[in-house]
Amino acid sequence: MAIEDIAHRDVVTVDLEATLTDVAHVMRDERVGSVVVVDGKGTVAGLLTDRDLVVSGLAEGRHPDECIANDILSTNVFSVDPDDDVADVARRMREEGVRRVPVMRDRDLVGIVTLDDLLVHLGEEFDSLVSVIEGEFPHRD
Numbered sequence: 804m805a806i807e808d809i810a811h812r813d814v815v816t817v818d819l820e821a822t823l824t825d826v827a828h829v830m831r832d833e834r835v836g837s838v839v840v841v842d843g844k845g846t847v848a849g850l851l852t853d854r855d856l857v858v859s860g861l862a863e864g865r866h867p868d869e870c871i872a873n874d875i876l877s878t879n880v881f882s883v884d885p886d887d888d889v890a891d892v893a894r895r896m897r898e899e900g901v902r903r904v905p906v907m908r909d910r911d912l913v914g915i916v917t918l919d920d921l922l923v924h925l926g927e928e929f930d931s932l933v934s935v936i937e938g939e940f941p942h943r944d
Contacts, residue, residue: 815829815830819841823868883904
């Protein structure tokens with residue numbers, strides 16, 4: 804299965820120059836725990852998580868109205884192609900120790916896949932297997 808089949812297409816983004824206060828408001832309003840940070844041309848510059856806001860922003864004594872996304876974003880971000888296999892993406896996320904990955908077609912952001920998306924997908928696959936097994940064996944009462 805291709806990763807685009809489980810990725811979210813409505814990616815929440817913020818500009819490199821957004822203050823941490825602005826980023827926090829976007830996360831709250833959009834009910835997300837991370838945002839993709841883009842430059843003025845829409846090019847992905849990195850990711851910023853709610854944890855980044857706390858650990859790299861507030862805990863470091865940065866003022867949330869003066870510190871900007873570019874100051875604390877995670878830049879060790881890799882992206883995947885929409886046609887990449889779900890299992891391959893899951894393996895790479897595990898190897899890299901990340902929970903979120905932008906989905907890019909060429910240089911365009913077309914989605915994002917999260918660890919939660921992978922878990923939901925695996926749960927659905929597991930449920931399908933259970934149905935097959937239950938169909939092959941009589942129920943014991």
